Amino acid sequence: MTNETTGREIRQRRGVTDTMRMKKWRGWLAFGLLTGIAPVALAEYGLNFPEPATPIAREIFDLHMLTTKIVTVLMIIAMAIIFYSVYTHRKSRGYQPDLHFHKGWFGTWSWVLVPVMVLGIDLTIAGSAQSALERMWDAPKKRCTADSPPEEKCYDMIVKVIGHQWWWEFQYPDEGIIVESRFVPKEKAGDLYLREVDNPLVLPVGKKIRFLHTSADVNHAFWVPELGMKKDAIAGYITETWAQLDREGTFRGQCAELCGTWHARMPIVVASVSEDEFREWVAMKQEEKARAAAEASADKVWSRDELMAKGKTVYETKCAACHQVTGLGLPPAFPPLKGSKIATGPLGDHIRLVLDGKGNMPAWASLNDLELAAVITYERNAWGNDTGDVVQPADIRAAR
Ligand SMILES: [Cu+2]
Secondary structure, X not given: OOOOOOHHHHHHHHOOOHHHHHHXXXXXXXXXXXXXXXXXXXXXXXXXXXXXXXXXXXXXXXXXXXXXXXXXXXXXXXXXXXXXXXXXXXXXXXXXXOOOHHHOHHHHHHHHHHXXXXXXXXXHHHHHHHHXXXXXXXXXXXXXXXXXXXXXXXXXXXXXXXXXXXXEEEEEOOOXXXXXXXXXXHHHHHHHOOOOEOOOEEEEOOOEEEEEEEEOOOOEEEEEHHHOEEEEEOEOOOEEEEEEOOOOEEEXXXXXXXXXXXXXXXXXXXXXXXXXXXXXXXXXXXXXXXXXXXXXXXXXXXXXXXXXXXXXXXXXXXXXXXXXXXXXXXXXXXXXXXXXXXXXXXXXXXXXXXXXXXXXXXXXXXXXXXXXXXXXXXXXXXXXXXXXXXXXXXXXXXXX
């Protein structure tokens, strides 16, 4: 075959006009601009992993960057070879295929050499990933002492992380405090909807923290990318992770195990603070707890208005997830409390049900007498349930 026909002649024979070619190029130009510009516009939404906050997260991040760089270089080389080959050896140029390629040394050995090179790169990456993973899951079992060297495998504090449908409970057993963390509704959270909580998980920078994970109901998973870990929370089991924060900041995560209707409403917010700030926060929480306990055990008789105000807060944080702020519930799963036979019927039955729970309704005996008296008063008078009943902490104490 001779090389007398040019590409242009061939196109003319196929009926491809120059205007059609122009249109095609314009299409490619638009495609290029879009793919080129879109990442720039999206950059502030974070195309890469968030900046790490623990040594292990940093290791994961560096490995990810290294791998990305290697594959980018490999892709450029491979694509260059492909484009060059297709372009130079195209039929319209009259290229004659080399029918003896596989008989030369390169044709014979490339089938072995290339996979060996690729495998070598893969195993190098896998090796570093393996050692990072081992360190990640190697949670310390021993408490640090005053003279533990900084590199010793030990922990300074414990945080128990308990998944609930649909909120997180953080217990600090050494400090004697419990934090309940719930998502903030859209009206209040704005742009941070489903990423914001009322009470964050406050952690001190520099301390080695041992996390114990479990669940109170179905499976959940604790996941905060900046801490470089994700761990299942399984009812009846305790799983462990650890972290040592190396910078202050606010880190946002999610429940990472589909856990029912409001799985999406289980964001996690870690407030990483200095050790001094952490101590201050602990002192504040302990004082808050002591004050609430004193208030609940006092033999004070509360006014209806006081109980309604307190009850509204308790209701909206603890009950509204299922029964809704409007009291209309989400039948058939969650019954309405507005006009409910229980909430407008005999008071004794209402108190019993809230204390003991029933079916998917959790038992609320862990709330204090004042909180229970307030929320029951609220349910019996809000949304037109005008029973006029006022429940005192003493009534709850008597029913327990
Ligand atoms: Cu969950």
